[in-house]
Amino acid sequence: MTELIPAPRGVVAGSGEVRLTENSRLHTDTATRGVGRWLRTALGQATGLPLPEGREPGDGIALRLDAALGPEEYRLVSDAAGVLIEGGGAAGVFWGAQTLRQLLGPDAYRRAPLGGDRTWAVPHITVEDAPRFRWRGLMLDVARHFMPKEGVLRYLDLMAAHKLNVFHFHLTDDQGWRVEIRKYPRLTEVGSWRARTKFGHRASPLWEEKPHGGYYTQDDIREIVAYAAERHITVVPEIDVPGHSQAAIAAYPELGNTDVIDTTALSVWDNWGVSPNVLAPTDNTLRFYEGVFEELLELFPSEFVHAGGDECPKDQWKASPAAQARIAELGLGDEDGLQSWFITHFDSWLAARGRRLIGWDEILEGGLAPGAAVSSWRGYAGGIAAARAGHDVVMCPEQQVYLDHRQAPGDDEPMPIGYVRTLEDVYRFEPVPPQLDADEARHVLGTQANVWTEVMEDHARVDYQAFPRLAAFAEVAWSALPAPADRDFADFERRMAAHYRRLDALGVGYRPPGGPRPWQRRPGVLGRPLDGPPPNR
Known part of the structure; x- marks a missing residue:
């Protein structure tokens, strides 16, 4: 769970995991809809999960802005409530989505599911991160x-x-x-x-x-x-x-x-x-x-x-x-x-x-x-x-x-x-x-x-x-x-x-x-x- 590249600014590991299933949803709003579209496509190809639009942030994965963060800064929190990615701008949310993909494991980078009875899980973790250079x-x-x-x-x-x-x-x-x-x-x-x-x-x-x-x-x-x-x-x-x-x-x-x-x-x-x-x-x-x-x-x-x-x-x-x-x-x-x-x-x-x-x-x-x-x-x-x-x-x-x-x-x-x-x-x-x-x-x-x-x-x-x-x-x-x-x-x-x-x-x-x-x-x-x-x- 700490095998992230590039290394984030701060990581706090938890003890559980969030499982993504056929029932998991991806919640976005107007500002994060483009990132959500990319993430739904990328993860859908690899996992076969549909990740339809969620009505509430706690349905599975939620993407939203936080004005207190810098434009490319993000915070990823995976806990009992699901996975929340917040960024100061859409770019920050996108970089958080890239970190989520790494946390799901190497097969999350494939373009089609490998088949079999596969569990897709995100470890409980908090990642706070921002780039050094623009x-x-x-x-x-x-x-x-x-x-x-x-x-x-x-x-x-x-x-x-x-x-x-x-x-x-x-x-x-x-x-x-x-x-x-x-x-x-x-x-x-x-x-x-x-x-x-x-x-x-x-x-x-x-x-x-x-x-x-x-x-x-x-x-x-x-x-x-x-x-x-x-x-x-x-x-x-x-x-x-x-x-x-x-x-x-x-x-x-x-x-x-x-x-x-x-x-x-x-x-x-x-x-x-x-x-x-x-x-x-x-x-x-x-x-x-x-x-x-x-x-x-x-x-x-x-x-x-x-x-x-x-x-x-x-x-x-x-x-x-x-x-x-x-x-x-x-x-x-x-x-x-x-x-x-x-x-x-x-x-x-x-x-x-x-x-x-x-x-x-x-x-x-x-x-x-x-x-x-x-x-x-x-x-x-x-x-x-x-x-x-x-x-x-x-x-x-x-x-x-x-x-x-x-x-x-x-x-x-x-x-x-x-x-x-x-x-x-x-x-x-x-x-x-x-x-x-x-x-x-x-x-x-x-x-x-x-x-x-x-x-x-x-x-x-x-x-x-x-x-x-x-x-x-x-x-x-x-x-x-x-x-x-x-x-x-x-x-x-x-x-x-x-x-x-x-x-x-x-x-x-x-x-x-x-x-x-x-x-x-x-x-x-x-x-x-x-x-x-x-x-x-």
Whole structure:
């Protein structure tokens, strides 16, 4: 009964249990009806119990608001009167419902009853809980390897099961453009697929000699956003500017630096790394991407919109007379100033429409746009600098929470990339650096784990890289843990023994504690094992 992940703030165990039967009811009101609909469906699939609407709170399970609690805070009480879940808002009630599901046992995560004479019981217990951070995120890269819509919906369910609430949707990159923009149809007609794909790290000699691609229609996006909202997850879209843009330039060559290279000869990139082909600093480029963002804002209601801003090579700008003339015209000083000009433009453009720009920590170079927030990925330094300057920060340092990095040393790890970051390493990650004082630390909105998919060709590979480390990350993001050195990893491993059974019921192809299963290995496919920092992702 104490095998909950993430660990709650407070638990008091009782001595009895509440049994759910054919006669049990689920009581909701107007404010909690959406959560009740989700819970009735989830538990009904697993248990076969109908859980009809109850007339009184004591009929079985009751969901209601308590104005004394915070928006995501909840209280779950299971006693002789039944199960009561109270939250400060619908989100808090939803997280309480996720805890209820864990208390019912691993089979509560199945999509159909297993049959037999099964007792469904909730132990008598009081759980009081609230999240440490408001931003508890997962970034999924669908540009390098496309994940079909059903896979995205599945990951939203997995996020919800771990009380994660921000889905950072990396939709564009050099290797593919994944969202329909009706004003610019060639972005998906041309930019959504590549002729072949490098298999393994970019040093690998292996290729998959077939086209790879896919994209989400605008109705697909609406469905994904609505599905996420039902699970109290915010979807933050990312459209990369001014780097990581070769797919867009392949579709619309005028977006590139045409005075330096023949952009009409470019295709969607089939390799990994950082493409030198970046957006031209022209008014035409700004107007084009304003058109993209106009359609994006209709699809995504999130406060934040991610504009990338990372890994933008400046070589073409240095060689481009047009770019140099733009630097002089605007009095920017150098190419870093030109990148800042790009980001500042879209920061102002989004702010005028009631939204906020967030970008990778390279947006600090050349001066940070006034309202921008920072995703600090190159360690803590960018986040520290941004927080000290009064900017909001999401901590997602590569060295700790890039889940594409290998989980153990040795040759068995499939396509080993980057640092070795074990389950314990992730569990001991601390999002708030000690260099920040209390006022500066308030700018840390939260934290995010990132899944880059260069070497993840399907959902099974994503599962392997994400789990079980995403469970450890979820506890770091939610729970009020002690300092990293004082965290009880042995207790977390004990609770994970039960959690692996939940993941089994959910069909997650996680990395077992003892190492990869034979079919999870990728013998002969090169990764990028390193002792020091990777040169880039």
